[in-house]
Amino acid sequence: MPVMLTRRDFMGAGLGAAGAALVGGSLVPWVGFADGFTPFAEPGKVVQVRHPSPLEGIGMKPAAAREMLAAGVKALTGARSAEDAWRRFVRPTDVVALKPNGLGGRFLATHKELVEATIDALVGVGVPPTNILVYEQYNPYMRACRFEPGSTLPNGVRIKVHLGRDAGPEWTNVPSGRTKFVRPLLEATAVINFPLAKDHAICGVTGCLKNMTHGSIVNPADFHRRHASPMIAELYAHEAIRTRVRLHVMDATRVLCNNGPQDSPNFRRSSDALWFSTDPVAIDSLLIGLIDSDRRARRLPTLAARGSPPSYVEAAAGLGLGIAEAARIRVQEIRVA
Numbered sequence: 377m378p379v380m381l382t383r384r385d386f387m388g389a390g391l392g393a394a395g396a397a398l399v400g401g402s403l404v405p406w407v408g409f410a411d412g413f414t415p416f417a418e419p420g421k422v423v424q425v426r427h428p429s430p431l432e433g434i435g436m437k438p439a440a441a442r443e444m445l446a447a448g449v450k451a452l453t454g455a456r457s458a459e460d461a462w463r464r465f466v467r468p469t470d471v472v473a474l475k476p477n478g479l480g481g482r483f484l485a486t487h488k489e490l491v492e493a494t495i496d497a498l499v500g501v502g503v504p505p506t507n508i509l510v511y512e513q514y515n516p517y518m519r520a521c522r523f524e525p526g527s528t529l530p531n532g533v534r535i536k537v538h539l540g541r542d543a544g545p546e547w548t549n550v551p552s553g554r555t556k557f558v559r560p561l562l563e564a565t566a567v568i569n570f571p572l573a574k575d576h577a578i579c580g581v582t583g584c585l586k587n588m589t590h591g592s593i594v595n596p597a598d599f600h601r602r603h604a605s606p607m608i609a610e611l612y613a614h615e616a617i618r619t620r621v622r623l624h625v626m627d628a629t630r631v632l633c634n635n636g637p638q639d640s641p642n643f644r645r646s647s648d649a650l651w652f653s654t655d656p657v658a659i660d661s662l663l664i665g666l667i668d669s670d671r672r673a674r675r676l677p678t679l680a681a682r683g684s685p686p687s688y689v690e691a692a693a694g695l696g697l698g699i700a701e702a703a704r705i706r707v708q709e710i711r712v713a
Contacts, residue, residue, distance in 0.1 A: 478517030505532030575636030580686025657698025
């Protein structure tokens, strides 16, 4: 069921002020490197790229994926070319991990074509294929994203499934519990996150924040209580995630507004957009508005009224991880093709 969003709908539920920051009264900054490189970051800015017909069967049209990806990184950074834009996110010496989401099955998974276009772009700016890896929790999730042995990736690109146990020996504490972060995350120096636009029955939505946290630890079930808040925020704030993630590319070409995180065809619709940001809180705040708009169109209660408020997003803003206040989120909408 297509839904036309007003800007008010898209700006979401207005989750409140960003709150106190972690460092020096401002949002947590990127840390510079010895060679003077500082990854691009612009809190509160989100680019929405639309294409009139990006989907083809179960996947994306490869040309649409490439065009939308290039347009998104250029608009986000203000660079003149896509190559210049990518150089603001990664260095050739980085080990870059790509984190898709395949839990929902083949009709609700990060599109392989989008990840492939990103790999090509990274190689194009000097990142060796051997320094690139795609990782997920379980083999069915990776297969849902259509990455399998024999996938046509540049020679040297690695596919890793951590099975919830490929982690170091030491436990890490966060305020709400203890966990181990998985090796595919820890061996990377840079991460590009490819979440989906979907509902989650426990915590409201699975967006940028949750795709990174619960997909990168050994015991995600231990961090679902109380609507996973503030657990998701606390996990993302840990340096293992916070210092590695350089860019979020939300695959919003399909939207699920109910019965998530597994696919539910009756509540899934096709869309035409990718969202780009360095701010996971801003995108997830917008996602709440999108999901609630779809729910209202179907005469379903809002996420909060259903009893699954995505309160962890505001908690993440309070930890300085991004901007949740609607008035401070800047959305640039562009169309391609």
